[in-house]
Amino acid sequence: MIVAVPGSKSVTARALFLAAAAKGTTVLRDPLLSDDTDGFAQALHTLGYTVERTADTWTIEGRPEGPAHRHAEVYCRDAATAARFLPALAAAGTGTFRFDASEQMRARPVGPLGEALRALGVDLTYEGAPGHLPLTVRANRIQGGAIDLDAGLSSQFLTALLLAGPLTAEGLRIRVTGIVSVPYVEITLAMMRRFGAQVFRDGDTFTVPPGGYTATDYPIEPDASTASYFFAAAALTGRTATVPGLGAGALQGDLAFVDVLRRMGAEVTTTGESTTVTGTGRLSGVTVNMRDISDTMPTLAAIAPFADGPVRIEDVYNTRVKECDRLEACAANLRRQGIRVETGRDWIEVHPGTPAPVEIACHRDHRIAMSFSVAALRTPGTTLDDPSCVKKTFPGFHEFFAGVRARWGV
Template identity: 70%
Template sequence: MTVVAVPGSKSITARALFLAAAAEGTTVLRRPLLSDDSEGFAEGLRTLGYRLDQQPGHWTVEGRPAGPAVEAAEVYCRDGATTARFLPALAAAGHGTFRFDASAQMRRRPLGPLTTALRELGVDLTHELAEGHHPLTVRADGIKGGALTLDAGLSSQFLTALLLTGPLTADGLDITVSDLVSVPYVEMTLAMMRRFGNDARRVGDTFHVPAQPYRATDYLIEPDASTASYFLAAAALTGRTVTIPGLGSDSLQGDVRFAEVLAAMGAEVDLRPDSVTVTGPERLRGVTVTMRDISDTVPTLAAIAPFADGPVRIEDVYNTRVKECDRLAACEENLTALGVPVRTGTDWIEIQPARPRSAAIACHGDHRIAMSFSVAALRVDGGVTLDDPGCVRKTFPGFHDALAALRGDWGL
């Protein structure tokens, strides 16, 4: 059995930083993720005037329920979707003029459902180049609150940004959603808000967020379940055993359910409250699976799918087309380069069994494509070549070293 220490959750780190910044008092975040995304979020908070001290193993944040400590700022969000979507909402609850911009990759990703909702709430904001995209200027004068309707079918982050902001409004928020993907991420947000003292609740399709102030706390960030999927998949692919401590059935993250997909493919899975262990079978089975709520693990499954004994079909994942890249198209492109028969539709991909050949992988600047096909390389004669191996710094700068150590332990 190999034990792999997975770095902190990207999603939890981002939410915890927002909550700590918005809370009354000083919050300590333990084991936060150290990556380009989390550093970008922290840098954005500092640019907005929040005090944040980063020490090895823990970060300390002094909260400001009144909003940013500066009257004007320009925030560069890098490639981070949580930074680019959460921080404009946080700034809108304060007072001042705040401009947000991001990388070319992030500029292409949608922002419109969130900014439309903020405008409904009376926030004065302008998209400078293309409606519904960065760059964006927010002229903030607080948010009164009230009721609104939101389409969260492209990303749950739009809803999460509004939920997190709700306690900073004068009257709270009632948000009715017309569509929603990645439900576990929303449940994670609500659980974390309650931990910081706000009793937000979902009733049917409506989320009720009272104007109840956040309170600072001491918060331990669990390992990243999406990152764990690569090591669990590696075990399933090679017939080895991997244990991830600190991540299990009590996890806030829905992506821990990727282990259930591996179980359906014949892997032995031991899911305990605080750990998950996967042992790979002699050969994986084909499977048809809906991954709407765990779509960040779609590339992980797609990359190991050729090694199954039957077709692997992944359904209801349209939102993967509006991530760092069009992930369905990127998986199709790279599987084809590996010599694997594959078909895609608007919201699905189907992969046939094959013996992949060595190939160059087009990462499209997407960390999940790079990491997923690196796992597939464990079973590809001659391996694969990544055109952008450094893109993994977005969530796991040490990924290649960790996978190399695993390969060494297993004598591959």
């Protein structure tokens, strides 16, 4: 069955930054419309960029010189991409820009980015807890230079600096330690090149010469993290899900989630144009390192009780500093369902069992809500305490998922 999932949040956010920074007019085709991406687009508008939107295309007038406004109060909602990318964009211009966000986003770290910008000479101050929003950037362009960056909590700090690199006077040389979610960095590099920038990687060192960006016509591929829910649902129920637009050349590393499902017993076919997962009626236990695809950790954890052996997920400490402590949220919900779970600093092990139908605590986290909605296919009566939190990345998820269930007859 064809499952046409919406556009990628990660690609849409990066494309919005690149379009705003590029010389000329960029058209984004099939971008994701969700609370996060709407918040990012609204934040660009607040900074003085022109963003015109229709259902299928967003048109952005680029400003290589930086925000049109010289003073702005930018509210980033729950969006980590906006809260982490846009201070770097603003710093490459001139003016005074204050960034704030929801309480949930205020609790998430931005410190490594702030310290890196300060090392580049940017006047950046925090109002409350150091390393957290609200923050103010008093921008006078970025000269550039060499810096060290700890990307152990999020690859978004590195992405923000890479995206800003071509806008600096001298370029950037970034030496990274503790990098997580490397495939997301690869998305950034590929998209920067598509917009005409040069960027080089030598091990843990990234070099970005100055030179700016050129506007382009850019199609947004479907969201691989969102696709993981439908691939998992197919594996769980013995059905078939084909996602067009996510083929062998897809940018997003989270498509590697299907390799985990293959190891567990599902049949997986990837062509140049699409990926298909078919459930075989069994799921085997597995031990898997999900450092590079950690956004799909909750998907696997939620369906893990239905495997025939323990499912151990390792090297996912960074999931503790997402919208919630995802590792602990998954463990707590599974335990409430009567499933045996062990956890450590950066791992979770889920044992086979029959989950009881309970109300899932979503912790305002879209990925917890969607992951346990998938597992509910085998646990009728499961409910969510905050079903609307899916608006962050997929506002119509529940209706869409219900349509898929109806077509599958489950």
